[in-house]
Amino acid sequence: MRKGEQTRAAILDAALDLAARRGLEGLTIGVLAERMRMSKSGVFAHFGSREDLQIAVLKHYERRFVESVLLPSLEAARGLARVRALFGHWLAHAALEAEQGCIWISGAVEYDDRPGAVRDELVAMVMSWQRELSRAIGQAVELGQLRPDTDVSAAVFDIYGVILVLHHDARLLRRPGAASRAREAFERIIAYFGPRAPVAAVAVAGEAKLR
Amino acid sequence: MRKGEQTRAAILDAALDLAARRGLEGLTIGVLAERMRMSKSGVFAHFGSREDLQIAVLKHYERRFVESVLLPSLEAARGLARVRALFGHWLAHAALEAEQGCIWISGAVEYDDRPGAVRDELVAMVMSWQRELSRAIGQAVELGQLRPDTDVSAAVFDIYGVILVLHHDARLLRRPGAASRAREAFERIIAYFGPRAPVAAVAVAGEAKLR
Numbered sequence: 001m002r003k004g005e006q007t008r009a010a011i012l013d014a015a016l017d018l019a020a021r022r023g024l025e026g027l028t029i030g031v032l033a034e035r036m037r038m039s040k041s042g043v044f045a046h047f048g049s050r051e052d053l054q055i056a057v058l059k060h061y062e063r064r065f066v067e068s069v070l071l072p073s074l075e076a077a078r079g080l081a082r083v084r085a086l087f088g089h090w091l092a093h094a095a096l097e098a099e100q101g102c103i104w105i106s107g108a109v110e111y112d113d114r115p116g117a118v119r120d121e122l123v124a125m126v127m128s129w130q131r132e133l134s135r136a137i138g139q140a141v142e143l144g145q146l147r148p149d150t151d152v153s154a155a156v157f158d159i160y161g162v163i164l165v166l167h168h169d170a171r172l173l174r175r176p177g178a179a180s181r182a183r184e185a186f187e188r189i190i191a192y193f194g195p196r197a198p199v200a201a202v203a204v205a206g207e208a209k210l211r
Numbered sequence: 212m213r214k215g216e217q218t219r220a221a222i223l224d225a226a227l228d229l230a231a232r233r234g235l236e237g238l239t240i241g242v243l244a245e246r247m248r249m250s251k252s253g254v255f256a257h258f259g260s261r262e263d264l265q266i267a268v269l270k271h272y273e274r275r276f277v278e279s280v281l282l283p284s285l286e287a288a289r290g291l292a293r294v295r296a297l298f299g300h301w302l303a304h305a306a307l308e309a310e311q312g313c314i315w316i317s318g319a320v321e322y323d324d325r326p327g328a329v330r331d332e333l334v335a336m337v338m339s340w341q342r343e344l345s346r347a348i349g350q351a352v353e354l355g356q357l358r359p360d361t362d363v364s365a366a367v368f369d370i371y372g373v374i375l376v377l378h379h380d381a382r383l384l385r386r387p388g389a390a391s392r393a394r395e396a397f398e399r400i401i402a403y404f405g406p407r408a409p410v411a412a413v414a415v416a417g418e419a420k421l422r
Contacts, residue, residue: 021324022324023320023321100324101320101323101324105320106320108379108382108383109234109312109316109317109320109321110234110320111383112312112382112383113232113233113311113312113382122383123383123384126383126384127384151395153392154392154395154396154399157376157380157392157393157396158372158373158376158396158399160376160379160380161369161372161373161375161376161396162369162372164372164375164376164379165368165369165371165372165375168319168371168375169368169371171319171323171324172319172322172323172333172334172337173334173337173338181364181365181368182368184362184365185365185368185369185372188365188369188400188403189399191403192399192402192403
């Protein structure tokens with residue numbers, strides 16, 4: 001990396017750390033310059049505006065998320081193994097974030113009523129991540145590891161809820177054990193959409209034996 | 212109501228509306244005075260400080276929440292009927308809030324890293340609401356409408372997640388149908404914790420008939 005790129009990367013790391021704690025809206029060029037012991041114009045030279053900085057921070061976050069959650073999960077076999085890997089890596093990532101906050105989750109509240117380029121970027125990222133989850137769950141259905149009538153969007157909805165409530169309980173309520181509670185909640189979802197115990201088949205088998 | 216109480220109530224309504232849109236941290240005496248066409252000192256006369264105002268807004272919200280969610284649900288019979296009523300009224304309340312935002316949910320993100328009296332008040336309210344949910348679910352277990360091994364806190368965790376993801380999908384993603392999706396998700400949770408189809412019993416009955 002050239003010097004300029006190194007500086008930009010260092011600013012982004014600091015900016016992401018600040019945004020995780022104070023929200024993307026709490027991120028200002030002034031605070032960031034102070035943190036980096038740079039002049040404001042020095043920071044401005046790398047990011048033309050506050051909005052550009054916020055979007056760059058979101059992209060920086062997404063890059064890390066893809067590296068630590070999505071890519072390692074793609075090494076797992078298609079189907080349920082990959083769905084479990086995606087959730088497992090996501091959970092590990094979220095548990096780390098319970099220390100400092102997740103800018104996708106805090107951003108959801110900051111930007112839900114605030115139209116503009118930052119909101120658009122955030123929505124696009126969340127949708128893209130939900131598409132990855134949907135694809136993996138769809139493959140598990142195709143492989144017969146989840147029931148054929150599984151509503152894939154419903155499963156994504158449920159799993160997203162688990163991560164949101166984990167973040168809520170760990171950060172707001174400081175409730176211990178939120179991560180293992182989240183893991184159990186995920187297993188309940190998989191059990192729900194998984195192939196059912198064959199009640200009818202057993203009953204029919206019983207009757208067949210009677211004849 | 213005396214004049215002073217009427218004014219206080221009108222200020223609280225306006226403050227809650229503002230806080231729902233901008234967050235409790237976005238609520239300032241200045242903005243509120245402007246909205247009410249009052250002087251800042253006129254608003255200060257009712258609320259000694261910004262923090263007192265924020266706490267008063269939280270209490271105002273909780274009072275409304277209790278009136279529109281908790282109290283009508285207590286008219287339903289103990290057990291699963293009441294659990295369904297609690298969720299149904301909560302969902303209706305949350306669907307209305309999808310228009311403007313919920314200060315418990317936005318507050319969770321605003322205050323998770325911000326210690327102080329406002330955070331303490333918010334946490335106490337969320338815990339109190341979760342205790343109501345727990346009590347109703349516990350009664351459904353006692354009545355045998357949910358499985359005896361139901362982990363009540365796990366059920367509360369799951370249900371809370373449904374409301375959080377409803378808020379997320381409706382407000383950030385502007386996804387249509389989030390409310391009916393949430394209702395289905397709740398039914399999946401109840402189905403999961405509900406009495407299972409008696410697989411083992413059927414199998415044993417089948418075997419018994421064989422003898």
